[in-house]
Amino acid sequence: MLHGHQTWEFENKPVIISSAAVGGPFEAAGPLADDFDILHGDTWLGQDSFEKAEKVLLEEACDKAIEKANLLRENIQFFLSGDLMNQIITSSFAARTINAPYLGLFGACSTSMEGLALASLIINSRSANYVLCGTGSHNSSVEKQFRYPTEYGGQKPPTAQWTVTGAGAAIVAAEGTGPCVTSATIGRVIDMGLSDPFNMGAAMAPAAVDTIEAHFRDLGTKPSDYDLIATGDLGRIGHHITEDLLLKHGIHMEKGNFVDCGILIYRPDQPVLAGASGAGCSATVTYGHILNRMRKGELNKVMIVATGALLSPLSFQQKESIPGIAHAVVIENKR
Amino acid sequence: MANKKKKKLTPTQQEYQKFAKQREPKRNVLLNSFRAFLVGGAICLLGQLIQDMYEKYFNFTENTAGNPTVATLIFISVILTGLGVYDHIAQWAGAGTAVPVTGFANSIASAAIEHRSEGYVLGVGGNMFKLAGAVIVFGVFAAFCIALIKYIITM
Amino acid sequence: MIYLWAFVVGGLICVIGQLMLDVGKLTPAHTMSTLVVVGAILDGLGWYEPLVKFAGAGATVPITSFGNALVHGAMAEAKVHGIVGIITGIFEVTSAGISAAIVFGFIGSLIFKPKG
Numbered sequence: 002m003l004h005g006h007q008t009w010e011f012e013n014k015p016v017i018i019s020s021a022a023v024g025g026p027f028e029a030a031g032p033l034a035d036d037f038d039i040l041h042g043d044t045w046l047g048q049d050s051f052e053k054a055e056k057v058l059l060e061e062a063c064d065k066a067i068e069k070a071n072l073l074r075e076n077i078q079f080f081l082s083g084d085l086m087n088q089i090i091t092s093s094f095a096a097r098t099i100n101a102p103y104l105g106l107f108g109a110c111s112t113s114m115e116g117l118a119l120a121s122l123i124i125n126s127r128s129a130n131y132v133l134c135g136t137g138s139h140n141s142s143v144e145k146q147f148r149y150p151t152e153y154g155g156q157k158p159p160t161a162q163w164t165v166t167g168a169g170a171a172i173v174a175a176e177g178t179g180p181c182v183t184s185a186t187i188g189r190v191i192d193m194g195l196s197d198p199f200n201m202g203a204a205m206a207p208a209a210v211d212t213i214e215a216h217f218r219d220l221g222t223k224p225s226d227y228d229l230i231a232t233g234d235l236g237r238i239g240h241h242i243t244e245d246l247l248l249k250h251g252i253h254m255e256k257g258n259f260v261d262c263g264i265l266i267y268r269p270d271q272p273v274l275a276g277a278s279g280a281g282c283s284a285t286v287t288y289g290h291i292l293n294r295m296r297k298g299e300l301n302k303v304m305i306v307a308t309g310a311l312l313s314p315l316s317f318q319q320k321e322s323i324p325g326i327a328h329a330v331v332i333e334n335k336r
Numbered sequence: 337m338a339n340k341k342k343k344k345l346t347p348t349q350q351e352y353q354k355f356a357k358q359r360e361p362k363r364n365v366l367l368n369s370f371r372a373f374l375v376g377g378a379i380c381l382l383g384q385l386i387q388d389m390y391e392k393y394f395n396f397t398e399n400t401a402g403n404p405t406v407a408t409l410i411f412i413s414v415i416l417t418g419l420g421v422y423d424h425i426a427q428w429a430g431a432g433t434a435v436p437v438t439g440f441a442n443s444i445a446s447a448a449i450e451h452r453s454e455g456y457v458l459g460v461g462g463n464m465f466k467l468a469g470a471v472i473v474f475g476v477f478a479a480f481c482i483a484l485i486k487y488i489i490t491m
Numbered sequence: 492m493i494y495l496w497a498f499v500v501g502g503l504i505c506v507i508g509q510l511m512l513d514v515g516k517l518t519p520a521h522t523m524s525t526l527v528v529v530g531a532i533l534d535g536l537g538w539y540e541p542l543v544k545f546a547g548a549g550a551t552v553p554i555t556s557f558g559n560a561l562v563h564g565a566m567a568e569a570k571v572h573g574i575v576g577i578i579t580g581i582f583e584v585t586s587a588g589i590s591a592a593i594v595f596g597f598i599g600s601l602i603f604k605p606k607g
Contacts, residue, residue: 045604049453050453051453051605052453141605145450149446149467150446150447150449150450150451150466150467150605151423151446151450151605151606152417152418152420152422152423152442152445152446152449152450152605152606153423153426153442153443153446153447153467154417154422154423154425154426154427154433154434154439154442154443154446155423155426155434155519156368156426156427156429156430156431156434156512156519157427158363159361159363160360160361193348193349193352193353193356194345194349194350194352194353195353195356197516200360203356203359203360206356207352238359238360238361241359242355242356242359245355245359246352246355249355275361363513365509365510365513365514368509368512368513369506369509369510369513372502372505372506372508372509373502373503373505373506374502375505376501376502376504376505376506376508376553377497377498377499377501377502377505377549378498379501379552380497380498380500380501380502380546380548380549380552380553381494381497381498381501381548381549382548383497383501383548383551383552384493384494384497384547384548384549385494386548387547387548387551402551402587403587403588404587405548405551405552406551406552406587406588406591407587407588407590407591409552410588410591410592410595411591411595414595414596414598414599415599417599417603418599418602418603419603419606420605420606430509430512430513431505431506431507431508431509431511431512431522432502432505432509434505434508434512434519434522434523435504435505435508435522435523435526435553435554435555436501436505436552436553436554437552437553437554437556437557437588439519439523439554440523440554440557440588440592441591441592441595441596443519444592444593444596445592445595445596445599445600446605447596448596448597448599448600449599449600449603449604449605450605451600452600452604456600460597460600464593464596464597467519467520468592470520470521470523470524471520471523471524471527471554471557472589473524474524474527474528475524475527475528475530475531475557475558475561476561476581476582478527478528478531478532478558478561479531479558479561479562479564479565479581480565480577480578480581482531482532482534482535482562482565483535483562483565483566483569483577483581484574484577485535486535486562486566487566487569487574487577
């Protein structure tokens with residue numbers, strides 16, 4: 002059901018019956034390592050290119066989620082996925098393996114919640130029994146495509162972020178046990194004219210603010226209604242800007258309850274500059290750590306606001322600015 | 337080039353950019369410059385030592401010793417790039433490793449190594465000059481213009 | 492003495508590069524391209540050769556010397572073969588650097604895998 006201008010409320014309470022998170026060595030050294038289902042010791046995963054390794058990450062996350070739900074690949078009605086690679090090859094090739102009817106998405110690093118929102122809509126409208134949604138990213142393949150070859154000696158500024166090598170997937174169903182998706186707010190593209198690809202946090206923050214405001218407005222809720230509100234990958238700088246900007250717009254976020262997946266996933270002493278980024282960032286933290294906490298009952302109502310920067314390597318060279326987008330999904334322990 | 341074209345930014349955009357800039361950690365220009373000075377100077381010093389070695393032991397003259405010196409520094413850069421340590425040194429040293437010819441070598445080697453997954457012809461061959469190409473193109477074109485002007489003036 | 496000047500002059504050219512990156516917010520490609528052009532202009536004005544005499548490797552190792560060498564090659568050929576020499580002579584002096592970079596870079600791609 003539509004609420005307000007851009008929010009869906011899912012009255013049939015689609016259930017996340019399983020989820021999985023897969024990561025690489027950097028993520029294994031981080032504070033959320035225990036919430037990963039599979040952790041790899043190197044970033045090649047036995048493949049001969051980083052792009053192929055990224056595909057393996059996504060396949061593993063999907064297969065693990067299917068296994069944990071006691072299902073088979075054949076049971077999956079629809080597979081929704083996207084990633085950062087050109088033509089979303091990671092998702093398309095993973096879809097080839099999973100062999101379920103496939104809907105490719107592109108939301109950059111906001112893909113995780115774009116997928117979860119759409120999966121929930123499909124289940125809520127009784128248009129499927131099981132929908133698999135996932136996304137992932139690989140540090141080296143993203144650096145190669147968007148920035149410089151991985152061994153290039155270009156000095157990164159302190160506003161730069163480290164792309165997560167990881168993938169997360171979840172299965173949404175009409176019945177079952179697990180946290181439910183109760184609402185989702187689809188974001189608009191917001192562009193404040195920033196054009197530094199080494200400072201994406203600042204470019205995406207306005208989109209996060211816009212979506213969070215729209216959500217509160219459409220549903221008539223406020224920050225204290227939620228146990229946790231987590232942005233996707235704004236990083237230390239983007240998150241700080243978002244908090245201040247929301248304050249400027251009259252929205253006080255609760256201290257300690259407003260976090261960012263890009264800050265949570267790595268330790269402060271890991272060399273990640275401003276924090277983590279990548280489509281895999283919000284996916285691995287949400288589908289691993291946050292959902293685990295919900296299943297334990299530590300959190301009962303959570304909003305995940307995944308943020309994405311919609312630039313391409315070419316758009317930057319053509320002097321275009323960086324448009325941002327953010328999608329918010331609310332997950333609750335409710336039946 | 338980040339700053340120049342303010343384009344047609346709306347007042348909201350301008351205000352936000354100012355807001356964001358205040359919350360951006362400032363690059364430590366002094367520290368970075370000091371590190372660049374240290375490492376850049378050290379690399380040039382190493383180059384001087386290598387050059388003297390070629391003059392003393394390999395019968396190169398002062399004019400011709402520059403060639404094997406540059407080749408040697410390039411060789412060292414490629415090895416460090418291949419071993420995966422160059423980018424870590426460079427993150428610390430900034431322009432100190434990028435400005436000497438080591439940076440040029442690293443840009444070619446890193447692109448070549450990275451794109452092997454696309455094959456040797458299209459991958460390595462086709463992408464090797466991804467970063468260094470600009471330097472070569474502008475160097476050659478500038479040299480052409482300057483030499484032409486100088487030639488015409490002195491004729 | 493030349494060791495000291497090699498260190499100082501080389502270091503200072505790198506500091507100029509660092510300022511272009513940090514203050515000018517230029518990309519590495521823009522910075523290096525600018526420095527090469529500057530080297531070429533300085534040789535055109537006849538100021539780079541004295542710097543090489545003074546600082547040795549402090550002037551020949553930075554990328555600015557690439558611009559210097561390109562102009563040198565062009566002018567040397569032009570003296571012998573006239574205006575055509577400008578085109579034919581450009582890579583005369585710099586061939587060591589470019590050949591070494593291509594050859595070693597290619598061999599590197601044969602031996603090494605990126606570490607990520």
